[in-house]
Amino acid sequence: MTRPRILVVGAGFAGVGCVKRLERRLTEREARITLLSPFSYQLYLPLLPQVAAGVLTPQSVALSLRRSQKHRTRIVPGGAVGVDTAAKAVVVRTITGEYDVEPYDHLVLAPGSVTRTFDIPGLADHARGMKTLAEAVYVRDHVIAQLDLADASEDEAERAARLQFVVVGGGYAGTETAACLQLLTHNAVKRYPRLDPALIKWHLVDIAPRLMPELGDKLGSAAMDILTARGIQVSLGVSVASVDDEAVTLTDGRVLPCRTLIWTAGVAASPLVGTVGTETLRGRLVATPEMRVPGVDGVWALGDAAAVPDLAKGEEGAICPPTAQHAMRQGKALADNLVATLRGEPTHPYTHKDLGLVVDLGGMDGVSKPLGVELHGPAAQAVARGYHWAALRTNVAKTRVMTNWLLNAVAGDDYVRTGFLASKAGTLRDFEYTDAYLTPDQVRLHTGPFRGAVG
Structure with a gap:
């Protein structure tokens, strides 16, 4: 018999966790494993704000998929842009822009x-994100460029506009991004004697009534106090009405002259979900507690793109939040269920009690809630960094990150721009390829020969 073909789409916490477990538990004769990813690394996403702030180098949070000498997984450099469950095939857009088809059994x-x-005028053309490694590097370049341009300008209005920054999103990503980048500009302005530090203004905007509500009132208030003490203006219950290349207009009527809008207002499941053709919940693929996708043969889903029931909560209809903590554990649990399926053994539902939350606000500041214990200040930051350091998959990555932290603490930053994408606008579309996905008809054009083979 031919070996079953296991195709894993995505090299994040969930996908890589699944592949590593499959490699350990399956012999080479039991299955062929293929990993589909545009990049040959796993991104440690929670540390991206520190990359943007220059505390960490990009390489330190990009964990190579090829470092292991024992890996046998075939890595395909490309992104999945369509799924045909009838043909049991996935359409792949390779990094050269060509289309290919990968068949699967699982x-x-x-x-x-x-x-x-959201459909906000100007948002698609003027917002920058913090979701990919390239975006973090670009945002750093962009912020330092504003300091350079303001320093060179003789126009007071232009100078003030370039030194005003807006971050939208009061969750972990937005709060950490605003906190880390504010420290970047606060320290960098010392190298610009022509600039008045009082002109640098950071705004954190969110439509929610509280900052990071998952942390609770006490820690949310502590985070608010830390940010406001640094001079960050936090506006809650407010969002963006429109944005252009010179200003951001808020829903409360304020117009903020600025050249920088960093958008971190939540996440949505990958558009690939829409090509699968099965039931979704809040935009995520509905999955069973065992992480199977109901109604289709051989399809499993996990991580941010899947609505996996959160059995540990004990609440009807609760689904696991899109966090790294759940993604890492779901990867291992799904791999165990897939191995059990191949060997004719029973599968088990995924369950995991949340271990808490950690937020690194840069410097010596943080707010954390490990195992329900509320912390803020240096102790919380130590817990946050300790958790992230321990969660890094390789010893090489741990060494790089720790070295970066120590070097930054001792020597600081040089505030160097790399010139990355200097001639492009750097929009969300440029980095996240959200317009690359195919329609069902386009998918079937590529998978037609495989439909006949399956039938």
């Missing part, structure tokens, strides 16, 4: 998420 969908956007 499909593991872990494509992750993209930045959630």
